[in-house]
Amino acid sequence: MQDLSTYKVILNKVVRRKGFILGKSIALARVDVALMDDGSMRVIFDRRSDYFREGVPLRVSSILRGESEMPRAIKWMRAKEADYITAELPEVSAR
Template sequence: MQDLSTYKVILRKVVRRKGFVLGKSIALNRVDVALMDDGSIRVIFDRRADYFRKGVPLNTSSLLRGESEMGRAIKWMRTQEADYITEELPEVFA
Protein backbone atom coordinates (compact mmCIF):
# COMPACT_ATOMS: atom_id res chain seq x y z
CA MET A 1 0.00 0.00 0.00
CA GLN A 2 1.08 3.57 -0.59
CA ASP A 3 1.04 6.53 1.77
CA LEU A 4 -1.34 9.22 0.48
CA SER A 5 0.94 12.06 1.62
CA THR A 6 4.25 10.87 0.22
CA TYR A 7 3.21 8.19 -2.32
CA LYS A 8 5.90 5.96 -0.82
CA VAL A 9 5.26 2.28 -0.23
CA ILE A 10 4.61 1.45 3.42
CA LEU A 11 6.67 -1.52 4.58
CA ARG A 12 5.39 -1.68 8.16
CA LYS A 13 3.30 -4.68 9.14
CA VAL A 14 -0.22 -4.47 10.54
CA VAL A 15 -0.41 -5.80 14.12
CA ARG A 16 -4.08 -5.05 14.82
CA ARG A 17 -6.88 -4.03 12.46
CA LYS A 18 -10.52 -2.95 12.69
CA GLY A 19 -12.45 -2.75 9.43
CA PHE A 20 -15.58 -0.98 8.25
CA VAL A 21 -17.45 -1.78 5.03
CA LEU A 22 -18.58 1.43 3.35
CA GLY A 23 -21.48 0.17 1.27
CA LYS A 24 -23.01 3.65 0.99
CA SER A 25 -19.83 5.30 -0.32
CA ILE A 26 -19.33 5.89 -4.03
CA ALA A 27 -15.53 6.13 -3.73
CA LEU A 28 -14.49 3.55 -1.10
CA ASN A 29 -15.23 -0.15 -0.53
CA ARG A 30 -13.76 -0.32 2.93
CA VAL A 31 -11.69 1.56 5.48
CA ASP A 32 -9.55 0.04 8.24
CA VAL A 33 -7.95 1.51 11.34
CA ALA A 34 -4.65 -0.31 11.78
CA LEU A 35 -1.99 -0.42 14.46
CA MET A 36 1.37 -0.91 12.78
CA ASP A 37 4.40 -2.75 14.16
CA ASP A 38 6.16 0.57 14.86
CA GLY A 39 3.27 1.74 17.08
CA SER A 40 1.80 4.18 14.58
CA ILE A 41 -1.89 4.16 13.69
CA ARG A 42 -2.88 4.28 10.04
CA VAL A 43 -6.15 4.52 8.17
CA ILE A 44 -6.12 2.11 5.23
CA PHE A 45 -8.44 2.85 2.32
CA ASP A 46 -9.68 0.29 -0.20
CA ARG A 47 -10.86 2.39 -3.14
CA ARG A 48 -13.47 1.45 -5.74
CA ALA A 49 -11.81 0.81 -9.10
CA ASP A 50 -14.79 2.10 -11.08
CA TYR A 51 -14.64 5.49 -9.30
CA PHE A 52 -10.92 6.29 -9.73
CA ARG A 53 -9.12 6.66 -13.03
CA LYS A 54 -6.95 3.83 -14.27
CA GLY A 55 -3.47 3.72 -12.73
CA VAL A 56 -4.44 5.32 -9.41
CA PRO A 57 -3.45 3.10 -6.43
CA LEU A 58 -6.54 1.39 -5.00
CA ASN A 59 -5.02 0.41 -1.66
CA THR A 60 -3.65 3.47 0.14
CA SER A 61 -3.11 4.61 3.70
CA SER A 62 -2.65 7.71 5.75
CA LEU A 63 -0.95 8.22 9.08
CA LEU A 64 -3.53 9.17 11.70
CA ARG A 65 -1.88 12.08 13.46
CA GLY A 66 -3.00 13.04 16.94
CA GLU A 67 -4.22 9.54 17.80
CA SER A 68 -1.93 7.22 19.70
CA GLU A 69 -4.58 4.89 21.11
CA MET A 70 -6.33 2.30 18.93
CA GLY A 71 -9.68 2.48 20.75
CA ARG A 72 -9.97 6.23 20.32
CA ALA A 73 -8.96 5.97 16.67
CA ILE A 74 -11.72 3.39 16.06
CA LYS A 75 -14.32 5.64 17.73
CA TRP A 76 -13.12 8.56 15.63
CA MET A 77 -13.47 6.50 12.43
CA ARG A 78 -17.01 5.42 13.38
CA THR A 79 -17.93 9.09 13.74
CA GLN A 80 -16.21 10.18 10.52
CA GLU A 81 -17.74 7.48 8.33
CA ALA A 82 -21.09 7.03 10.12
CA ASP A 83 -23.11 8.00 7.03
CA TYR A 84 -21.39 5.37 4.87
CA ILE A 85 -20.80 2.35 7.15
CA THR A 86 -22.97 -0.66 6.34
CA GLU A 87 -21.00 -3.27 8.30
CA GLU A 88 -18.45 -3.25 11.10
CA LEU A 89 -15.99 -6.10 10.86
CA PRO A 90 -14.50 -7.87 13.90
CA GLU A 91 -11.11 -6.74 15.11
CA VAL A 92 -8.22 -8.86 13.84
CA PHE A 93 -4.85 -9.35 15.55
CA ALA A 94 -1.87 -10.45 13.48
Protein backbone atom coordinates in the same frame (compact mmCIF):
# COMPACT_ATOMS: atom_id res chain seq x y z
CA MET B 1 -0.05 0.10 -0.12
CA GLN B 2 1.07 3.69 -0.60
CA ASP B 3 1.13 6.61 1.79
CA LEU B 4 -1.26 9.34 0.60
CA SER B 5 0.99 12.23 1.58
CA THR B 6 4.33 10.92 0.25
CA TYR B 7 3.22 8.25 -2.28
CA LYS B 8 5.94 6.00 -0.89
CA VAL B 9 5.24 2.32 -0.41
CA ILE B 10 4.55 1.40 3.23
CA LEU B 11 6.53 -1.65 4.32
CA ASN B 12 5.38 -1.74 7.93
CA LYS B 13 3.16 -4.65 8.91
CA VAL B 14 -0.29 -4.41 10.48
CA VAL B 15 -0.39 -5.61 14.10
CA ARG B 16 -4.08 -4.92 14.82
CA ARG B 17 -6.89 -3.75 12.58
CA LYS B 18 -10.55 -2.85 12.75
CA GLY B 19 -12.41 -2.71 9.45
CA PHE B 20 -15.51 -0.95 8.24
CA ILE B 21 -17.36 -1.73 5.00
CA LEU B 22 -18.45 1.47 3.29
CA GLY B 23 -21.35 0.20 1.21
CA LYS B 24 -22.90 3.67 0.93
CA SER B 25 -19.74 5.31 -0.42
CA ILE B 26 -19.22 5.75 -4.16
CA ALA B 27 -15.42 6.16 -3.83
CA LEU B 28 -14.38 3.79 -1.02
CA ALA B 29 -15.18 0.13 -0.46
CA ARG B 30 -13.57 -0.29 2.94
CA VAL B 31 -11.58 1.58 5.54
CA ASP B 32 -9.43 0.08 8.31
CA VAL B 33 -7.94 1.60 11.42
CA ALA B 34 -4.61 -0.19 11.84
CA LEU B 35 -1.87 -0.28 14.43
CA MET B 36 1.41 -0.87 12.60
CA ASP B 37 4.49 -2.72 13.86
CA ASP B 38 6.39 0.58 14.18
CA GLY B 39 3.74 1.85 16.64
CA SER B 40 2.06 4.24 14.23
CA MET B 41 -1.69 4.34 13.77
CA ARG B 42 -2.83 4.35 10.14
CA VAL B 43 -6.05 4.57 8.22
CA ILE B 44 -6.04 2.20 5.26
CA PHE B 45 -8.44 2.95 2.41
CA ASP B 46 -9.57 0.45 -0.21
CA ARG B 47 -10.76 2.52 -3.15
CA ARG B 48 -13.38 1.42 -5.67
CA SER B 49 -11.77 0.75 -9.05
CA ASP B 50 -14.83 1.96 -10.97
CA TYR B 51 -14.56 5.40 -9.31
CA PHE B 52 -10.81 6.09 -9.68
CA ARG B 53 -9.03 6.34 -13.01
CA GLU B 54 -6.74 3.57 -14.21
CA GLY B 55 -3.27 3.59 -12.70
CA VAL B 56 -4.32 5.23 -9.43
CA PRO B 57 -3.37 3.08 -6.40
CA LEU B 58 -6.46 1.39 -4.98
CA ARG B 59 -5.01 0.67 -1.53
CA VAL B 60 -3.64 3.74 0.20
CA SER B 61 -3.07 4.84 3.78
CA SER B 62 -2.28 7.83 5.90
CA ILE B 63 -0.95 8.35 9.39
CA LEU B 64 -3.70 9.05 11.90
CA ARG B 65 -2.23 12.02 13.72
CA GLY B 66 -3.40 12.74 17.23
CA GLU B 67 -4.70 9.22 17.81
CA SER B 68 -2.29 6.74 19.37
CA GLU B 69 -4.78 4.42 21.07
CA MET B 70 -6.79 1.90 19.08
CA PRO B 71 -10.16 2.39 20.88
CA ARG B 72 -10.07 6.16 20.38
CA ALA B 73 -9.04 5.81 16.75
CA ILE B 74 -11.89 3.35 16.10
CA LYS B 75 -14.39 5.69 17.76
CA TRP B 76 -13.09 8.59 15.63
CA MET B 77 -13.40 6.55 12.42
CA ARG B 78 -16.89 5.34 13.34
CA ALA B 79 -18.00 8.96 13.75
CA LYS B 80 -16.20 10.20 10.63
CA GLU B 81 -17.65 7.56 8.28
CA ALA B 82 -21.03 7.06 10.01
CA ASP B 83 -23.01 8.07 6.91
CA TYR B 84 -21.26 5.43 4.75
CA ILE B 85 -20.71 2.41 7.04
CA THR B 86 -22.88 -0.61 6.24
CA ALA B 87 -20.94 -3.21 8.25
CA GLU B 88 -18.37 -3.25 11.03
CA LEU B 89 -15.86 -6.07 10.98
CA PRO B 90 -14.40 -7.64 14.15
CA GLU B 91 -11.06 -6.39 15.36
CA VAL B 92 -8.24 -8.67 14.24
CA SER B 93 -4.79 -9.10 15.74
CA ALA B 94 -1.85 -10.37 13.70
CA ARG B 95 0.01 -11.67 16.74
